[in-house]
Amino acid sequence: MSEERGFSRRKFLQGVGAGALAAGAMPDLARGAEAPEDAPDLAGPGPVPVTLDVNGVRTTIEVEPRVTLLDALRSRLDITGAKKVCDHGACGACTVLLDGRPVYACSMLAIAAQGKKIETVESLAPGGELNAVQQAFVAHDGLQCGFCTSGFVLASEALLRQNPRPSHEEVLEALSGNLCRCGSYQGIKKASGAAPGGG
Amino acid sequence: MRELNKGWPKLDEATHLGKRTPRIDAADKVTGRAKYTQDVNLDSMLHAKFTLCPHGRARVQSVDASAAQALDGVVLARAIVGEGEELEHAGREVAVVAAESEEIAREAAQLVRVEYEVLEHNVADASPDLAGEWAREQRGRDQGDVDAGFAAADVVVEGRYGAPIVTHCCLEPHGSVVEFVDEEHVNTWVSTQRISSQDEDLAGELGIQPENVRAVCQHMGGGFGSKFQFDVWDRECARIAEETGRPVKAMLDRDHELMVAGSRPSAYADVRVGVKKDGTITAWESRSWGSGGAGGGSSPRLPYVFDKVPQRRTHVSIRTNTGASRPWRAPMSPQSCLITMAALDDAAAALDLDPLDFFLKNLPFTERPEVYEEELLIAARLMDWRGRFIPRAAQQGAVRRGLGLSLHTWGGYGHDSNCSTTIRGDGAVTVSCGTQDLGTGSHTVLAVVTAETLGLPVAAIDVRIGDSLLPPSGGSGGSTTVGGISSAARDAALDALRQLLARAAPELNAAPEECRAQGGRVFVAAAPERSLGWTEACGLIGPEALSGSGRTDPELMADGVGGAQMAEVEVDVETGVVAMKKLVAVQDCGTVVDLTTAESQVYGACIMGISSALFEERVMDPTTGACLNPNMAFYRLAGIGDVGEIVVHLMQTEAHHARGVIGIGEPPVISPIAAISNAVANAAGVRVPYAPFTPRAVLTALGKGRGR
Numbered sequence: 049m050s051e052e053r054g055f056s057r058r059k060f061l062q063g064v065g066a067g068a069l070a071a072g073a074m075p076d077l078a079r080g081a082e083a084p085e086d087a088p089d090l091a092g093p094g095p096v097p098v099t100l101d102v103n104g105v106r107t108t109i110e111v112e113p114r115v116t117l118l119d120a121l122r123s124r125l126d127i128t129g130a131k132k133v134c135d136h137g138a139c140g141a142c143t144v145l146l147d148g149r150p151v152y153a154c155s156m157l158a159i160a161a162q163g164k165k166i167e168t169v170e171s172l173a174p175g176g177e178l179n180a181v182q183q184a185f186v187a188h189d190g191l192q193c194g195f196c197t198s199g200f201v202l203a204s205e206a207l208l209r210q211n212p213r214p215s216h217e218e219v220l221e222a223l224s225g226n227l228c229r230c231g232s233y234q235g236i237k238k239a240s241g242a243a244p245g246g247g
Numbered sequence: 248m249r250e251l252n253k254g255w256p257k258l259d260e261a262t263h264l265g266k267r268t269p270r271i272d273a274a275d276k277v278t279g280r281a282k283y284t285q286d287v288n289l290d291s292m293l294h295a296k297f298t299l300c301p302h303g304r305a306r307v308q309s310v311d312a313s314a315a316q317a318l319d320g321v322v323l324a325r326a327i328v329g330e331g332e333e334l335e336h337a338g339r340e341v342a343v344v345a346a347e348s349e350e351i352a353r354e355a356a357q358l359v360r361v362e363y364e365v366l367e368h369n370v371a372d373a374s375p376d377l378a379g380e381w382a383r384e385q386r387g388r389d390q391g392d393v394d395a396g397f398a399a400a401d402v403v404v405e406g407r408y409g410a411p412i413v414t415h416c417c418l419e420p421h422g423s424v425v426e427f428v429d430e431e432h433v434n435t436w437v438s439t440q441r442i443s444s445q446d447e448d449l450a451g452e453l454g455i456q457p458e459n460v461r462a463v464c465q466h467m468g469g470g471f472g473s474k475f476q477f478d479v480w481d482r483e484c485a486r487i488a489e490e491t492g493r494p495v496k497a498m499l500d501r502d503h504e505l506m507v508a509g510s511r512p513s514a515y516a517d518v519r520v521g522v523k524k525d526g527t528i529t530a531w532e533s534r535s536w537g538s539g540g541a542g543g544g545s546s547p548r549l550p551y552v553f554d555k556v557p558q559r560r561t562h563v564s565i566r567t568n569t570g571a572s573r574p575w576r577a578p579m580s581p582q583s584c585l586i587t588m589a590a591l592d593d594a595a596a597a598l599d600l601d602p603l604d605f606f607l608k609n610l611p612f613t614e615r616p617e618v619y620e621e622e623l624l625i626a627a628r629l630m631d632w633r634g635r636f637i638p639r640a641a642q643q644g645a646v647r648r649g650l651g652l653s654l655h656t657w658g659g660y661g662h663d664s665n666c667s668t669t670i671r672g673d674g675a676v677t678v679s680c681g682t683q684d685l686g687t688g689s690h691t692v693l694a695v696v697t698a699e700t701l702g703l704p705v706a707a708i709d710v711r712i713g714d715s716l717l718p719p720s721g722g723s724g725g726s727t728t729v730g731g732i733s734s735a736a737r738d739a740a741l742d743a744l745r746q747l748l749a750r751a752a753p754e755l756n757a758a759p760e761e762c763r764a765q766g767g768r769v770f771v772a773a774a775p776e777r778s779l780g781w782t783e784a785c786g787l788i789g790p791e792a793l794s795g796s797g798r799t800d801p802e803l804m805a806d807g808v809g810g811a812q813m814a815e816v817e818v819d820v821e822t823g824v825v826a827m828k829k830l831v832a833v834q835d836c837g838t839v840v841d842l843t844t845a846e847s848q849v850y851g852a853c854i855m856g857i858s859s860a861l862f863e864e865r866v867m868d869p870t871t872g873a874c875l876n877p878n879m880a881f882y883r884l885a886g887i888g889d890v891g892e893i894v895v896h897l898m899q900t901e902a903h904h905a906r907g908v909i910g911i912g913e914p915p916v917i918s919p920i921a922a923i924s925n926a927v928a929n930a931a932g933v934r935v936p937y938a939p940f941t942p943r944a945v946l947t948a949l950g951k952g953r954g955r
């Protein structure tokens with residue numbers, strides 16, 4: 049059994065690594081682990097002020113240093129588009145853009161996201177007008193229950209900003225860090241240009 | 248003049264029915280506007296977390312929650328099992344804590360000290376011998392003259408096949424939020440497959456009147472059969488809300504979810520199949536075993552689809568100390584299908600016959616030979632089976648291609664549902680139904696049916712579901728939802744339309760029966776130029792909206808579908824890696840209400856099947872009885888790059904359309920594991936007995952591994 053799981057894990061990590069690398073997320077995660085310059089030397093253990101720039105609005109909240117960016121967004125700021133599914137960096141449902149790059153918000157502390165521009169799915173349709181990626185997801189039915197959807201939309205958005213005409217392989221790689229249980233991959237491939245009939 | 252026709256319009260006369268309508272709740276889901284239970288944040292809300300039993304089986308000796316209670320921010324911490332109580336699997340909830348934040352609650356749950364007497368456990372189910380005293384023989388089934396059948400056989404083919412326990416792994420975990428509005432009135436948000444009865448369960452728990460409970464589930468992040476029951480966490484959430492007077496949210500963490508909140512039973516079997524040289528099956532014999540947790544497991548239906556074959560089957564139910572199984576999309580069917588189709592495919596290979604010919608020849612043993620034949624031939628064309636099939640073990644080289652096929656069946660008859668449709672004086676239309684949308688498309692189905700019936704665009708329909716205050720509807724299981732809600736919505740819309748026509752007819756100098764609504768107008772059928780625009784007609788309604796009510800109508804529904812699938816894989820016989828190249832799914836489902844969401848269900852089912860076939864298995868530790876992979880890094884789901892090309896063909900002819908609506912959630916999830924198993928055997932030259940067909944399992948079957 050252990051070999052079998054070992055295999056899955058390697059393959060999984062490769063997948064994430066490749067996807068994240070293509071989208072440039074790994075360096076940010078690594079940087080995020082360092083304390084920002086203006087942070088106190090030692091934060092916590094009690095609540096500390098944390099200023100987050102989310103969707104163009106800067107807000108200061110008091111949270112314990114152990115609070116993840118995902119929990120800060122969802123339960124402190126009530127911005128709930130990013131979902132909590134695995135809470136350990138394995139599914140991509142919590143994806144947000146950090147200075148334009150997709151990161152797993154569950155795997156980053158809120159204090160480490162200070163000073164960065166954070167975009168959640170809510171920011172893509174200001175005034176309710178869907179952006180191109182969102183329109184494509186609707187047109188190709190790239191979703192069923194919708195719980196993975198904001199993650200896939202943001203991962204696609206980040207790819208297309210960086211690479212407006214990605215190849216089939218580039219799309220699959222960029223979305224390899226996201227999982228969908230309903231099996232909406234067919235529509236997602238079309239929506240993100242990885243399958244014929246899409247774009 | 249005839250009454251309004253209550254039957255579905257023909258396919259070529261329909262405006263929306265059977266056509267592609269974009270999912271109406273998609274915009275809410277791509278913008279983050281869709282609110283799920285997990286997204287509910289209320290003022291001064293507490294978060295509940297659970298302390299879980301780490302042992303496979305244990306008796307509780309004592310629970311001490313004082314350290315948890317003492318933690319800053321903890322409001323409540325207590326045992327939820329009694330001293331001396333026996334816990335039947337790891338992951339059982341022992342204590343609950345409620346705190347000001349999720350982080351504090353999770354930390355506090357770890358501080359609860361529990362003393363256990365560890366008891367003997369069993370988590371092994373893959374072999375009937377291993378299980379020993381944990382095994383219980385169940386009554387078998389005998390049909391036809393099995394001994395004569397084997398005596399008449401030219402060849403008897405034997406094999407062992409099966410699939411392990413897998414989990415539902417819904418992306419939105421189980422859970423609920425409970426809020427007391429006052430002492431007697433309660434709101435609850437819950438991720439559920441049956442919103443209409445959630446109010447009663449909660450009211451029963453709290454000892455209040457069901458009409459004082461409002462249960463809401465506007466959107467939910469997947470269920471697949473695991474979200475029917477009122478669970479421990481729902482109960483504790485309610486009790487804490489009552490005790491503290493504060494709103495409480497209890498959503499499961501992923502490890503908790505994967506250990507206890509839903510699994511599909513395992514099923515394995517030793518099979519003997521008697522066949523004549525020409526490919527005719529003469530007899531089936533199987534001894535199956537499997538487990539769905541401490542309660543044992545039910546028998547797979549063997550042989551599946553080829554039910555008329557003379558058969559003898561026995562089953563051994565194995566008790567394992569694992570989280571109890573719950574209905575998993577087409578309960579027992581994927582397992583039954585795998586065991587049957589793999590055994591028959593091995594029989595075809597032993598006779599050197601093309602499995603397509605072998606299956607076609609034996610269709611008289613099924614309930615619907617004509618449907619299966621038509622579907623198999625369509626699938627064969629889409630797969631180019633005739634041009635590309637290579638007999639088993641006829642390939643050289645490291646990477647080998649293989650084709651496999653499978654057949655399945657399901658009922659899908661609609662459940663009881665109520666529905667109401669209101670038309671307001673300004674022309675606004677609202678359809679309300681106490682159903683839920685699991686991602687299956689319930690919102691869209693209700694809008695399509697109402698728009699079709701009233702002759703309006705789909706966008707003109709406002710859909711309300713997911714609320715226990717709405718007209719009651721059934722739970723979403725067994726592919727029963729679409730039949731139930733579509734026929735009830737048709738009935739309700741016709742009721743409202745009759746009332747509208749009664750107001751409009753005098754303006755048109757006609758009798759109500761002579762009028763119709765179509766294309767956004769109300770007109771006299773025999774003289775369409777005598778017409779009113781929709782809003783104009785609705786202007787006659789007055790200040791009080793018209794309200795039509797409807798119920799499930801058996802004449803608009805049907806039961807029983809077939810389905811054929813073919814898989815193409817590549818197997819690397821050096822590394823054991825199986826790659827999906829293509830899956831063809833041909834599926835009938837009677838009247839298609841909305842083609843977009845119907846097709847998405849089939850694609851999704853295929854992918855869920857691929858995931859089971861190649862990756863999924865809940866792995867238990869025989870020593871401690873703990874689950875070894877209660878997380879999504881090691882409990883692996885198929886990703887977007889793992890599924891290959893998928894081709895879906897829905898049988899959408901006037902003849903199928905005329906049958907009535909049949910659910911489609913379950914049937915297409917049944918065949919993929921079987922078709923893939925057969926394709927792997929075709930490519931690798933040997934049968935990989937148990938799913939998932941991981942590199943290790945493939946290498947072992949090829950004699951290159953070190954064994955399980």
Ligand code: FES
Nearest residue numbers: 135138139140154
């Ligand atoms: S919730 Fe963050 S990766 Fe799964």
Ligand code: FES
Nearest residue numbers: 192193228229230
């Ligand atoms: S749409 Fe349900 S998990 Fe992706």
